[in-house]
Amino acid sequence: MKKQKEDARVDTPSDSTDSRTASWVAPSSLKACPFCGGEAAFATVRYSSVTMAEQEWEQDMFHYVSCVACGACNRGLVGHRNQFLAAVRWNSRPGEHRAAVAKAEGR
Ligand SMILES: [Zn+2]
Numbered sequence: 259m260k261k262q263k264e265d266a267r268v269d270t271p272s273d274s275t276d277s278r279t280a281s282w283v284a285p286s287s288l289k290a291c292p293f294c295g296g297e298a299a300f301a302t303v304r305y306s307s308v309t310m311a312e313q314e315w316e317q318d319m320f321h322y323v324s325c326v327a328c329g330a331c332n333r334g335l336v337g338h339r340n341q342f343l344a345a346v347r348w349n350s351r352p353g354e355h356r357a358a359v360a361k362a363e364g365r
Pocket of ligand 1: 291292293294295296325326327328329330
């Protein structure tokens, strides 16, 4: 997995944990697959410039987490804006990390 270049990086120290800047996450931080217990890995999906324009997206590549054993993934319809959001979502389990998800999404 190549480390992403971040275009709109904010370098102020107070923003260092902000989801917009924390776009790269160590794969070792991912929990095991909730279905089969298999290893999870980051994956990406890239959209065409036509789709980007239609959806008014500012990025063509979105991130998600997938189980390498059974293929379960949390891509949803589109994917997540960065690895951090994908990882927080993947690591969420019922009753856990609700606050972390809300914080990561700026709610
Ligand atoms: Zn699995």
